[in-house]
Amino acid sequence: MATDNSQNTTTPDVSATTKNSFKGYSMNELRYQRALTALQMEFCKSKISGNCDKVKKFRFLPSPSSASSSWVSKFLTGLSYTDYALLGFSTFSTIRKVIKFFRKKK
Numbered sequence: 001m002a003t004d005n006s007q008n009t010t011t012p013d014v015s016a017t018t019k020n021s022f023k024g025y026s027m028n029e030l031r032y033q034r035a036l037t038a039l040q041m042e043f044c045k046s047k048i049s050g051n052c053d054k055v056k057k058f059r060f061l062p063s064p065s066s067a068s069s070s071w072v073s074k075f076l077t078g079l080s081y082t083d084y085a086l087l088g089f090s091t092f093s094t095i096r097k098v099i100k101f102f103r104k105k106k
Contacts, residue, residue: 025033
């Protein structure tokens, strides 16, 4: 009987040879990695600054200079004294009903 030698051969451990054969990065590889990291940092900085600009420009309440164009000022300038009185009375009665409702629950 003949034996097959190809089945009995062992392959060398790849992880052991790569640990021992790694001598470090070349200068070109280090420069490339450094440039790549700097580029990623620049992209992150520009993205963050763009987001900060959006937050700075957002205003919940309009500034006094743009108040003439806001819907609140247009609404308030179109009301007369009787409108204010009726609006106040309806708001007061609604609030009174809500307070009475919660007092009954106690």
